[in-house]
Amino acid sequence: MGEFWGVLARNSDLFVTGFGNTIKLFVIAAIGSLALGTVLAMMRVSPVPMLRLAGTAYVTVLRNTPLTLVLFFFAFAYPLLQILRISFFTAAAIGLTVYTAAFVCEVVRSGINTVNVGQAEASRALGMTFAQTLGTVVLPQAIRSVVPPLTSVQIALLKNTTIAAGFSVAEAGAIRDNLSERGEDVLVGLILVAIGFLILVFPLTLLQRSLERRWRVAR
Amino acid sequence: MTAVLFDVPGPRGIARNRLAGVLGAAVVLGALGYVAYRFYDTGQFEGRLWSWLQYEQIQRDLVTALISTLRAFLAGAVLALAFGAVFAAGRLSEHAWLRVPSMVVVEFFRAVPLLILIFLFYYGLPSAGVRMTPFLALVLGLMLYNGSVLAEVFRAGILSLPRGQSEAAYALGMRKTQVMTLVLLPQALRAMLPAIISQLVVLLKDTALGFLITYYELLRYAQNIGGSFQFGRPLIPVFIVVSAIYITLCLLLTWLATYLEARNRRSSKVQGGGGTELAPEQPPLVITPAGGGASTTL
Numbered sequence: 001m002g003e004f005w006g007v008l009a010r011n012s013d014l015f016v017t018g019f020g021n022t023i024k025l026f027v028i029a030a031i032g033s034l035a036l037g038t039v040l041a042m043m044r045v046s047p048v049p050m051l052r053l054a055g056t057a058y059v060t061v062l063r064n065t066p067l068t069l070v071l072f073f074f075a076f077a078y079p080l081l082q083i084l085r086i087s088f089f090t091a092a093a094i095g096l097t098v099y100t101a102a103f104v105c106e107v108v109r110s111g112i113n114t115v116n117v118g119q120a121e122a123s124r125a126l127g128m129t130f131a132q133t134l135g136t137v138v139l140p141q142a143i144r145s146v147v148p149p150l151t152s153v154q155i156a157l158l159k160n161t162t163i164a165a166g167f168s169v170a171e172a173g174a175i176r177d178n179l180s181e182r183g184e185d186v187l188v189g190l191i192l193v194a195i196g197f198l199i200l201v202f203p204l205t206l207l208q209r210s211l212e213r214r215w216r217v218a219r
Numbered sequence: 220m221t222a223v224l225f226d227v228p229g230p231r232g233i234a235r236n237r238l239a240g241v242l243g244a245a246v247v248l249g250a251l252g253y254v255a256y257r258f259y260d261t262g263q264f265e266g267r268l269w270s271w272l273q274y275e276q277i278q279r280d281l282v283t284a285l286i287s288t289l290r291a292f293l294a295g296a297v298l299a300l301a302f303g304a305v306f307a308a309g310r311l312s313e314h315a316w317l318r319v320p321s322m323v324v325v326e327f328f329r330a331v332p333l334l335i336l337i338f339l340f341y342y343g344l345p346s347a348g349v350r351m352t353p354f355l356a357l358v359l360g361l362m363l364y365n366g367s368v369l370a371e372v373f374r375a376g377i378l379s380l381p382r383g384q385s386e387a388a389y390a391l392g393m394r395k396t397q398v399m400t401l402v403l404l405p406q407a408l409r410a411m412l413p414a415i416i417s418q419l420v421v422l423l424k425d426t427a428l429g430f431l432i433t434y435y436e437l438l439r440y441a442q443n444i445g446g447s448f449q450f451g452r453p454l455i456p457v458f459i460v461v462s463a464i465y466i467t468l469c470l471l472l473t474w475l476a477t478y479l480e481a482r483n484r485r486s487s488k489v490q491g492g493g494g495t496e497l498a499p500e501q502p503p504l505v506i507t508p509a510g511g512g513a514s515t516t517l
Contacts (some may be wrong), residue, residue, distance in 0.1 A: 037418040047232075050240035054247050064469035066427035069462055069476065072438060076445075077458045081257040113226075117517075120223045130225040157331035166431035168335070176338055187343035192337065194331045201330040214477070 007179070007188045009041050014178050019196055025093055025161045028206055032097035036179055037104025044109055047130055055105065062102035069171055071095040075167040088091035092164035100157045111146030135189055144215045151208035162197075172196060236285065242474055271444055272460075284440035291354065291426045291436065294310065295361030302366025307373035308399075321370075328367040334428055336360040341432045351401035353434035357426065365422045372418060376411035377403050409483060416476035420469050427465070437461050 008015065043055035058160050062070070074091040086094070123133040166171025172193055179189040228236055258264055271277050309321030328336070341356035357473030380403055388398040430438035441461040 043296070045224055047228060048239045048243060049244045050247075054243060060470070061466060064424075064439075064466045064473060065462060066424040066465060068427035068430055069440060069465060072441070073458060073462075074428070076442070077455050080261060080263065080455055082261055083257055099444070119225055124223075125228055133224055159330075160331040162334040163428070173332070173334055173338070176342055180342070185346060187339070187346045190335060190339045190343045194335050195369045197332055197335065198327070199332050205330065 003185070004188055004191075007184050008192055011175075011179060011182065011184060013188070014175050015172075015192070015196065017170065018080060018175045018193075019200075022158075022161050022173075023200075025089070025096065025164060025169070025171055026154075026158045028093045029096035029100060029157055029161070032093070033100035033104050033153075033157065033213070034150070036097060036101035038108055039123040040101060040105035041108035041112065042134060043103065045112055045134070059102045059105050065099075065195070067095070067099050067160055068166070071163060071167050081219045088164075088168040092161075092167060092169045096157060096164070100153065100160075103153045103156075104150065107141070107149045108146055111142035111149075114145045115141045121166055140170065148208055148212040148215060151204060151211065155204050155208065157195065158200060158204070235431040246406060263455040265451075267451050268456050271447075271450040271453055271457070277444060280440060280444075280515070281460075284435060284437045287354075287434070288426050288429075288436040291357050291361070291429060291434070292423050292430040294358045295365065295422050295426065295454070296323040298358065298362035299364075299369055299422060300415075301420075302362050303369030304374055306366065306370040307377070310370065310374050311377060313395075315331060325367045325370050328363045331364075333360055333364045333425055334431065337428055337432055353432045354430060357434050358469075360428070361425055366426070368421075369415065369418055372411055372414045376414070379410065380406055391435055404507055413476045413483070416472060416479065420472045423469055423472060424465070437464060498501035 040058060042057045043051040044059070046052060071092060074086075074095040075088060076161035077125075078091065079085070112134075119137055119141065122132055123137045128137070161171060165171055175193055176186055176190055180186050226232070238508045245464075251430060260325050262268070269375050309317045309324065312321070337356050338359035339353050340359050341353060344351050344356075377399075384402055384406065385398050388402040393401065426436060427438050430442070433439065438461065441457045442451070446459040466468045
């Protein structure tokens with residue numbers, strides 16, 4: 001057991017920077033995907049057919065593409081287009097944002113669907129426009145049913161950040177590379193990484209469950 | 220179509236929507252056009268870069284890569300379904316010595332990132348003296364992660380049935396196994412099928428993780444061919460072909476799920492409701508894993 005924690009003690013710098021980068025990546029991608037996903041959801045319920053089509057196409061393509069493929073594109077194929085040089089970290093953040101936004105969009109859209117139809121009808125009867133109906137009446141009520149599943153999406157995002165390690169981003173998934181370079185026991189290192197994720201994920205899971213229980217929509 | 224978020228547009232509304240549509244189309248097409256122009260400008264559409272498609276050996280390699288992706292998917296799917304069934308049964312058991320360990324296992328494997336699991340098998344176990352192939356590591360990871368999510372799906376499906384079903388079955392003098400196999404499972408399976416299939420889509424997408432542990436599947440093939448100087452490093456053309464294959468495979472599965480869901484809704488009288496939806500063509504979710512720490516679809 002002493003050897004077990006020894007790996008952690010000797011390489012604490014690796015674990016700190018690794019998980020630090022994971023959290024940084026997670027926070028950036030979480031905020032980005034929430035914003036982009038909400039916009040996409042609004043596009044998908046908007047009165048403009050063209051925007052609905054664009055939103056649907058985006059979600060259909062991204063939901064059916066492996067995240068590894070998305071990151072592969074941003075890490076290897078995108079630089080060939082010579083548009084704007086970005087670091088691997090930025091590439092990973094963009095890839096995770098773009099991918100997760102499709103799932104956020106679906107959650108928000110189904111949340112909009114849970115709001116009673118009478119609410120939207122009443123606001124229309126009051127002469128509100130689409131933007132007013134959605135922004136001041138429907139979305140605020142949809143939040144109740146949307147937050148618990150959104151938390152699930154963000155938990156999945158947190159776990160998905162590890163895939164960025166495969167594309168030269170120095171985060172928790174990449175701790176293994178460095179450990180084997182230092183000649184440490186990789187098995188122990190990986191178990192420690194797994195434990196680290198348990199510590200990060202479980203509070204979020206508990207939060208999600210309590211939100212689900214407390215905010216269970218009684219309509 | 221019953222769009223209730225907005226009124227049926229009048230003449231001015233139609234004009235405004237058209238304007239917004241044109242603007243939106245301009246933005247989308249502009250972005251796509253710019254990317255296409257960059258493709259063209261950096262010479263990615265040159266015939267030379269597509270010449271690899273004409274070689275028989277390379278076509279055969281593509282098929283091999285596709286087959287190894289499908290092989291990992293099938294092995295992972297079968298094992299994950301079995302794992303899920305066993306652990307769902309464990310979690311539903313009346314005996315605490317079965318229930319608690321099953322719960323710990325399921326919760327653990329759902330919380331650890333799949334990639335870390337796969338790394339654990341592929342890089343970690345050999346240092347403990349266990350020999351591992353990339354295929355085995357990938358399939359084991361897929362089984363444990365997706366199996367745990369499926370266990371939750373199965374459990375939620377069984378729990379979603381009205382209590383009266385099992386009570387009636389017990390009242391008729393059935394045993395526990397009989398209640399489960401004759402009464403609960405047949406009903407629950409039908410409601411669960413779409414959720415199961417969308418988890419299988421996730422599993423199919425996750426096979427791409429094999430790329431990171433040098434398993435020779437579609438993405439690894441893309442990198443190999445895409446990096447070969449012989450064909451002028453056609454990374455982007457190969458990427459386009461491979462992503463088209465992935466998207467097609469996943470869409471086929473997704474459509475199967477949507478089809479089953481639609482058929483379910485048509486034939487079952489209980490879940491008919493549906494009149495209170497705001498946006499059009501939104502199917503009500505039938506079953507999701509209870510208290511999901513992990514999203515089903517990501």
